[in-house]
Amino acid sequence: METKTSSDLPPGFRFHPTDEELITFYLKNQAKSKPCPVSIIPEVDIYKFDPWQLPDKAEFGEKEWYFFSPRDRKYPNGVRPNRATVSGYWKATGTDKAIYSGSKYVGVKKALVFYKGKPPKGLKTDWIMHEYRLNDSRKQITKQNGSMRLDDWVLCRIYKKKNSGGRGDHVEKLQLQEIPCQYTDSGKLQVNENGFLNQQVYMNPMLYQFQ
Amino acid sequence: METKTSSDLPPGFRFHPTDEELITFYLKNQAKSKPCPVSIIPEVDIYKFDPWQLPDKAEFGEKEWYFFSPRDRKYPNGVRPNRATVSGYWKATGTDKAIYSGSKYVGVKKALVFYKGKPPKGLKTDWIMHEYRLNDSRKQITKQNGSMRLDDWVLCRIYKKKNSGGRGDHVEKLQLQEIPCQYTDSGKLQVNENGFLNQQVYMNPMLYQFQ
Numbered sequence: 164m165e166t167k168t169s170s171d172l173p174p175g176f177r178f179h180p181t182d183e184e185l186i187t188f189y190l191k192n193q194a195k196s197k198p199c200p201v202s203i204i205p206e207v208d209i210y211k212f213d214p215w216q217l218p219d220k221a222e223f224g225e226k227e228w229y230f231f232s233p234r235d236r237k238y239p240n241g242v243r244p245n246r247a248t249v250s251g252y253w254k255a256t257g258t259d260k261a262i263y264s265g266s267k268y269v270g271v272k273k274a275l276v277f278y279k280g281k282p283p284k285g286l287k288t289d290w291i292m293h294e295y296r297l298n299d300s301r302k303q304i305t306k307q308n309g310s311m312r313l314d315d316w317v318l319c320r321i322y323k324k325k326n327s328g329g330r331g332d333h334v335e336k337l338q339l340q341e342i343p344c345q346y347t348d349s350g351k352l353q354v355n356e357n358g359f360l361n362q363q364v365y366m367n368p369m370l371y372q373f374q
Numbered sequence: 375m376e377t378k379t380s381s382d383l384p385p386g387f388r389f390h391p392t393d394e395e396l397i398t399f400y401l402k403n404q405a406k407s408k409p410c411p412v413s414i415i416p417e418v419d420i421y422k423f424d425p426w427q428l429p430d431k432a433e434f435g436e437k438e439w440y441f442f443s444p445r446d447r448k449y450p451n452g453v454r455p456n457r458a459t460v461s462g463y464w465k466a467t468g469t470d471k472a473i474y475s476g477s478k479y480v481g482v483k484k485a486l487v488f489y490k491g492k493p494p495k496g497l498k499t500d501w502i503m504h505e506y507r508l509n510d511s512r513k514q515i516t517k518q519n520g521s522m523r524l525d526d527w528v529l530c531r532i533y534k535k536k537n538s539g540g541r542g543d544h545v546e547k548l549q550l551q552e553i554p555c556q557y558t559d560s561g562k563l564q565v566n567e568n569g570f571l572n573q574q575v576y577m578n579p580m581l582y583q584f585q
Contacts, residue, residue: 189385
């Protein structure tokens with residue numbers, strides 16, 4: 164999963180997009196069949212796989228993996244998406260977030276947890292999905308009569324929740340300080356690796372830099 | 375503070391180094407007077423300024439700012455650093471972290487909080503420092519007799535703590551889901567912006583990519 168990471172980007176540089184960036188620069192382009200700024204997010208129907216199979220389907224990513232996925236309807240006339248996979252299902256959790264670009268409402272972010280087995284007796288796992296969809300994703304689709312397709316594309320971030328905190332940093336506590344107190348540290352900010360930049364994107368900053 | 379951010383890097387790409395990367399790729403090079411992979415961390419004696427003055431001293435950064443700083447001794451023969459600034463002082467907090475590169479102990483990360491005024495009656499602020507020093511930083515220095523210098527260089531990340539969570543993302547809760555539950559989201563992972571890559575570093579991935 165770490166292929167190309169160190170050779171493609173200087174140390175410390177990663178793909179750490181904001182919700183707004185994922186929607187306005189990546190999902191919107193994908194929905195309009197326009198090229199993304201960087202071709203790093205593959206098209207994968209994630210519901211055809213179990214979450215632990217998905218990392219191998221991604222071109223990059225160390226602890227988080229991004230995919231453009233279609234969503235099908237659960238029932239022909241309903242708007243509920245089909246969340247079933249090979250050996251389990253994704254279940255929405257928490258509260259959806261409206262994502263804004265400035266003051267403009269551009270999309271929604273939903274958190275889901277993967278359960279093994281069949282509802283309602285599924286077994287909760289640590290696999291998490293953040294699903295981003297455009298605010299107008301369904302308008303485009305309802306025109307297609309008889310289709311089981313619910314959205315054109317949604318953008319999904321898949322990761323396995325770590326209960327241990329310090330997401331993968333090799334750190335060890337030294338009892339040198341009083342006043343125990345926790346702060347966000349780069350270990351927690353430090354989640355995913357990245358690679359695979361295309362020439363167009365790479366050249367712009369260089370021209371900018373050396374003009 | 376956001377100058378060059380969008381024009382230098384593709385959307386979603388940022389400088390989000392791990393503790394290990396900051397020490398092994400940036401602080402170690404600085405201590406050995408070798409060029410860093412990317413010239414983005416300026417040399418600033420941060421104790422000559424108050425934290426809110428530092429963002430302007432940085433070449434990049436939106437919500438976090440990085441500096442290489444020297445540290446002076448508080449007392450001629452002591453190893454305690456002088457943490458006083460213009461109108462306050464930095465006070466260590468929490469537990470230091472030993473940073474490893476693989477199994478090798480390479481440095482220490484310390485968290486500090488800025489207090490306005492004079493100890494012990496200083497007023498706690500939201501300004502936080504993560505100070506990285508090399509495991510052998512002091513060995514190099516103790517040879518210099520009579521010097522008030524404690525370390526050659528430490529690497530500091532300065533930021534203002536947000537109590538509001540969602541670090542700057544434009545988000546709004548929609549009550550569409552049951553089972554309230556919190557997960558780390560990209561909003562929280564999303565802290566600092568970056569720019570300013572040098573040609574050498576930029577070219578490598580392109581050559582790699584297009585060979």
